Amino acid sequence: MPVGLSMRLISLLIVFLLLLPSTEMKRPGKGKGLKGARQNLAPGRVRVAGRHSRSRSSRLVRLPNCSESTESGEVFVDCQDQRLTSIPASQMWLKEPKHLLLARNRIRVLNDMAFRGYESLTSLDLQQNQISLVEEGAFQGLTSLTTLLLQHNRLVTLSEEALIPMPSLRYLRLYDNPWNCFCPLDSLIRTIQVPSNRKLGNHARCAEPITLKGIKLKQVDPELLCKESDPTGDPMEDQRDSTNTLKPSPIRSKPDAIAACHTYFFPQMRMDCRKQGLTEVPTGIPEDIVHIDLSHNSISHLKARDFQGARSLRTLNISNNNMEHIDTGSLAGLLHLRELDLSDNSLLFIQYGVLEDLYFLSQLNLGGNPWMCNYSIHYMVYWLRLHPAVRHSGLLCHSPLEHNGESVEEYVNSYNRECPKDRQHSQIDQDTDPELWQTVMEVQREVEEELEPSHLKAPQKYQIIRLS
Template sequence: MAPPSSCILLLLCLGMLCPHPGDSFPHKTTCTIKEGKADCSHMNLNNVPPGLPPDISTLDMSHNRLKVLDPGALSRYPSLEHLDVSYNSIMGLGPGLCDALPRLQHLSVQRNQVLHLTATELRNCSRLTHLDLSDNRLKLIGEPFSVLKSLTWLDVSRNKLITAGLGTKPQLPSLVTLILSGNDFTTLKTDDFSFLSSSPSFRVLGLSSLPLKKVEHGCFKPVSALTDLVLDGCNLNTLLTKVCDELSDTSVRNLTLRSTLQTVLKNITFKGLLKTNLTMLDLSSNKISKIDDGTFQWLPLLESLSLENNNIKHLTKDTFMGLKSVTQLNLQKALVKTKAAYPIIDDFSFQPLVKLEHLFMRDTSFRDITENMFAGLPSLRTLDLSWSKAGLKTISNTTFASLQGSPLQVLNLTRMALTKLDPGAFSCLGNLTTLVLKYNFISQDLTGEEFRGLNSIREIYLSLNQQKISLTHRSFIHVPTLRVLMLGRALTGTLDMEPSPFRPLTNLTVLDLSNNNIANFNSGLLEGLYHLKVLKMQHNNLARLWKDANPGGPVLFLKDTQNLSVLELDYNGLDEIPLKALRGLFHLNELSLSGNLLNYMHGSIFNDLQALRYLRMEKNLLTSVLMGTFSVPLSNLSELHMEHNPFDCTCESIQWFSDWLNSTNTSVPERTSSYICNTPAAYFNRSVLDFQTNSCKDLLLFQGLYTFSSTMVLGLMAIAFLVHFQGWRIQFFWNIAVNRTLGMKGSRYEQMVEDRYDHDAYVIHAPDDKPWVERSLLPLENENFSFFLEDRDAVPGQSTLESIVENIRRSRKIIFVVTEALLNDPWCRR
């Protein structure tokens, strides 16, 4: 249970959060200056350094070797408001400190050797509001604090003071907090706090770790406006009732009694607090074994009660009688099992706590959850039973029947050795939003009936259940409102089923399937989970599912999760990523692929990851980091982990990445020590940062010449082969192109072409078709139109082939008389 804010302040005041004097820090050589603050701590300095900016407002000189506070040295910094000289060897403050520092507000002189303190040393410290003189050897001379009119916080703890009285006349009119812990006085006298009788703002008093033996009547009367009192570590076994009686006329609201050696709380112990406004009571870390009935009846306004770390044997229906305002009860380790028996919690023990909202019973022992154990808690919102030692093994539909209709929202059953959830186990908890079942031994097939009735559930944690839970396609059919489902190290069996067990969870945003040795499922595993933002699948066996050689191709199970923000796939044995595996993940912010076997990746595999901020690929088999593959994901990256890969430090593999590492502002942990070259031998075991990219630039000219010459040679070879085998075709189409493109018509050229033709058409026919030609074509001839017939018009003595070629050239057209005889003619077939 988190302590109230006032207690946090007191813990700080008491030095519980302060560094131990033996803590080791590295010594610096220069002061750190930032935003008006100078940090000169841990520098073995004997004096205040003179060369600091004169306008600094804060100076930290702690953990040095100062023996005096020299006003002359400090006067160089008149704007100082905060001065910390703790953990030095200062013997005294010395006169003139505040004359040199007129704006000083906070002064810490903790753990020094200050002995005598006089009003002269604090003269003119009118603005001082915070003074820490703890862990010195103070002997007050006169009334040293009477001059501090603005002081609100004073710590003089652990100074071997023999009295709580710091003065004999009223002083410190603005004081709010006084810490007197760890001193040597054994009695709180009637007039000890009379010096605060004119301090209307006083509220907080720290009296921890005092050897108190006596509390005189009226000792708290001068500080009746007191609201916070800390008595931790005092032996109040016989004094507690007296202390409560003396507080009866105060305004105390927060009372801390940790480790005060209480064993039995009687029904009159807190009677004196009836007239107070006590709202917080801390009785943690005592040895309380018995609480009498009605012990707390005197505290009707109490809101927070802590009984943590005690040894209570029995809670009855009257133990908390009268606590009608309590909203938070801490019973963590309050009831501890002994060899003899379990502690007993009677039915209706919590019934008086009608306003209780948060009940913490972590690591508490009880025999069982009875039918009426939690009856009468109409306001309960949080119930923490984690790590409790009980005989409970099975959650049945009656286990939490006493909470029927309660507004319970959070139920924590972590590490309770549960083995089974019965159907309707939580059916009476219709308002539950968070159910935690981690670290149990649940072994069963989830049919879905276990979660029936959880109409408002948002989060279910089933992680670390020894991998004994099997899912069915109906496992979550009754919880469509679920947003977070944690199943890490919980599952056994297969997820290769239709429909997917997660298909009803359309509102799911976080899914954890890590550490389950999952090796097989289909592409519909996450079908319909359009709102999924976080997917954890590390430590499984997904290598086969993403192989191109997988029967049916790679399983692209991320196709419906376009809103993913975090994807964790570490330690899955992946040696390849399909080209489309990460397509469409435009909102992915964090990708983790550590501990796989990745080497080669497609050039565009990360192209959609434009929003990526965190990339983890350490401990893979990456040899090259190419610009074409990684330029997109690394362009906006905030943090990169790619260490412990066997990089190939060559120009082709690592040049771009080396330049990027040397120039980027992205956080790259272990940049200098864990990005090591594996090959070639010249760079073996050297940092990638040491790779000389200049050598790659010298090769650019050679590479250009090589590319040009290779292109020319290949081009000439192609032209030679083309001309050799297709030259005639090129010439033919060239002539056609020239004639048609240049458009030589109606010109002298056209007339020359016309003069070239002797016949209008060259007739080709088979000898058997001659009668048809003479009958059908020859009648068409006249003085302006003529045919060329080979057997009629050929020049005697001329070669047949030459005659054909020449006369075809001198004829405008060619007429083929296509018949079967022509096709069989030897000339045609040739």
């Protein structure tokens, strides 16, 4: 073959190879545009577009398994328990979030401008991470933020400068961090001690130095934080005497709810006190808490005024506590309680009067208790009959043996059938004072009226009216 012809064939082959990719893209079924791209997206990927897109070209971003929801017209982004090590980009969300939940992740550092694009946030939950450093410009742009949760982290210091970009901040949680109460913390302590900042930094305590360990930041004298150590090498000797009276006792009569439990603000105020080794209901439950979970602890006894002040409670879970006794008055004041879980405890009966304040209760869980079917159990059945709207479960006899597994309500019904009215009359001592006898008969008549359906009651000829 002539050399010239060979060179021409090689040139044509090269041109063909160069044109091949564009030819492939024009084949039928290829290049379907945006629709085809969406169908071929891998799980966990989305196209960034809409208000955040600066060009018409799309790009793929791998998302954590977060959820977006809207409640009362406000957008919540829930990225809890996602093992995140950094703040997700704001472009990932379809709408501007008002509430960003990042609790229980693995975030260690909050860098400057970490929340760029989140200018509409009103609440930010960063609790239960591993945050040890917050740079001064980390919260830049969050001018609408009212709630910042930083409790249960590893912060030893925090500058007041980090709070300046948040002029609307009203709630700041800093407790359960190992705060070093030295000179670098001076500006923060002075800020949270301003009277108008009464809800900033409550319950946060010093971990260092030893002379201030356990003292609340709100009680530390900032004038002494930057003093040099005395010649003996004992730092802040002057403050030792002035703060001795403020140190908490090593033996607390009752655990503190804020320190022992995890508090979540959104979408509703709730406290998670599960598996904290509690032997008593913790004190200091905030009055705006709506839900509290005290399950899987060792609370054996509910005492009067245990929930004093927690008047906003809607749900209360005290299951799995080996509870044996509930005092009258222990649930007093819980007028708005809707759900009560007493299951899987050691209750034999409910003492008279325990449930009297629960006017709006709708769900009562009672299973897993060794209910004893004797006269002490009658109060529970009578209360449930007077509150037919209450859905209840698990009320079964455990003892005595002859009633094991029987419904408590059936037991009470059979108890009443076995005690007919004429037998009760014959048992009344005829030598009893007539006035006392009349009182006994009146009480018996009232009990019968309560148990007898209204349509079976005979018309009353006489009516007894008490004047005292």
